[in-house]
Amino acid sequence: MDCTTYIERYLDAHVDGELGAVEAGAVEQHLKGCANCRLLYAEERAVKALVHERARRYQTPAQVRGSILAALDAVDSAAGNRERPQRTRRAALSALRSARLWIPTAAAAAAVIAFVIFHGGGVPPAGAVPAFDVAIARYQHFDAHFEPNVPSASPADISDAYLGHKMPGLLWNLQPSGYRLVGGRLDRLSDGSLAAFTFYRGEGSSILCAFMKAHGMQLPQGATQTVGGHSYYSYKGYRVCMSYYPRGDFICVMVSRNTMPHFVQDILGTSL
Numbered sequence: 001m002d003c004t005t006y007i008e009r010y011l012d013a014h015v016d017g018e019l020g021a022v023e024a025g026a027v028e029q030h031l032k033g034c035a036n037c038r039l040l041y042a043e044e045r046a047v048k049a050l051v052h053e054r055a056r057r058y059q060t061p062a063q064v065r066g067s068i069l070a071a072l073d074a075v076d077s078a079a080g081n082r083e084r085p086q087r088t089r090r091a092a093l094s095a096l097r098s099a100r101l102w103i104p105t106a107a108a109a110a111a112v113i114a115f116v117i118f119h120g121g122g123v124p125p126a127g128a129v130p131a132f133d134v135a136i137a138r139y140q141h142f143d144a145h146f147e148p149n150v151p152s153a154s155p156a157d158i159s160d161a162y163l164g165h166k167m168p169g170l171l172w173n174l175q176p177s178g179y180r181l182v183g184g185r186l187d188r189l190s191d192g193s194l195a196a197f198t199f200y201r202g203e204g205s206s207i208l209c210a211f212m213k214a215h216g217m218q219l220p221q222g223a224t225q226t227v228g229g230h231s232y233y234s235y236k237g238y239r240v241c242m243s244y245y246p247r248g249d250f251i252c253v254m255v256s257r258n259t260m261p262h263f264v265q266d267i268l269g270t271s272l
């Protein structure tokens with residue numbers, strides 16, 4: 001099974017738990033080897049959970065989904081996409097990657113929990129990973145003193161600022177894990193590319209989320225585990241979580257000093 005077949009033909013039924021045994025086997029097989037489709041599945045589940053949660057409170061599911069998709073289209077047009085947005089599931093889902101969605105981690109966790117893959121001993125990546133080094137250097141600096149250059153600490157404003165600079169506007173909601181959103185920064189890296197840094201502080205620990213251009217970077221070997229498209233590493237005394245966002249070719253690198261189980265738990269907002 002390839003990605004297109006999975007997305008076009010099976011994703012819907014998979015999310016709804018309506019696959020037959022043979023199809024389910026083929027789907028599991030594909031997702032095992034495909035981080036992007038795992039991420040897609042997790043996001044679709046999260047959106048579905050979000051839609052259901054909001055619908056339960058004040059609208060019909062169709063209205064909520066319609067307004068979410070309309071918001072995604074607006075994001076596309078705002079990003080200067082001259083082509084008419086294709087109203088395919090794939091277009092909607094890839095738009096989601098840069099959408100201003102404050103996905104509750106609990107909902108995301110429920111979606112990804114089935115895809116915890118342990119890679120055994122967790123051998124650290126061989127050699128340096130420049131993207132990790134950049135994120136860790138910032139983390140050390142920000143942990144001592146974080147000064148935002150986005151002039152607001154509200155998730156929506158930070159997301160808007162990132163989107164305004166063609167960066168992904170996706171922020172984690174780490175509140176359920178006890179982390180406060182401190183603020184956001186947009187900075188040029190030494191190669192001239194833009195990076196978005198979002199800093200969170202909790203009781204005794206903090207988390208930095210850095211969005212950077214992937215520039216063809218692959219996931220490094222040596223992840224201790226992969227959960228829903230996010231790969232976790234122990235690197236130079238830090239915990240690092242990396243995910244790839246195909247839309248715009250971005251990577252998200254999250255850094256913490258916490259222990260690995262706590263870090264994974266912080267990000268999922270729930271216990272494994």
Ligand SMILES: [Zn+2]
Nearest residue numbers: 002003034037
């Ligand atoms: Zn795939």
